Amino acid sequence: LQLVESGGGLVQSGGSLKLSCTASDVKLDYYAIGWFRQAPGKEREGVACISRNSVRTNYTDSVRGRFTISRDNAKNTITLQMKTLKPDDTAVYYCGADGGPYYAEDYCGSDFGNWGQGTQVTVAA
Secondary structure, three states, rough: OOOOOOEEEEEOOOOOEEEEEEEEOOHHEEEEEEEEEEEEOOOOEEEEEEEOOOEEEEEOOEEOOOOEEEEOOOEEEEEEEOOOOHHHOEEEEEEEEEOOOOOOOOOOOOOOEOOOEEEEEEEEE
């Protein structure tokens, strides 16, 4: 399973970006997917997760109400819509997978792996 992130870029404070996470070698239907970010000098932190069936989503407090995670299993893509971006959102964003066919469909993940190469998001003040 090799995940690929895309959609990052440079945006002004208050702006929006939409990140995508996909895989060309495996269908992601069975996996919970999480978005994480890592800013320079900081540890990687979880941003949002979504279960296989999209019933369960979780967000870290700092992005709740501004970011929305969703998935389109037919397109094998998970997106992170980011609005009202702040300079503190600047980081490399990664997606990770967890779970499998024997996990509950509403499992939102707790042990993510199979990281992609990341996509840089820079929010200018």
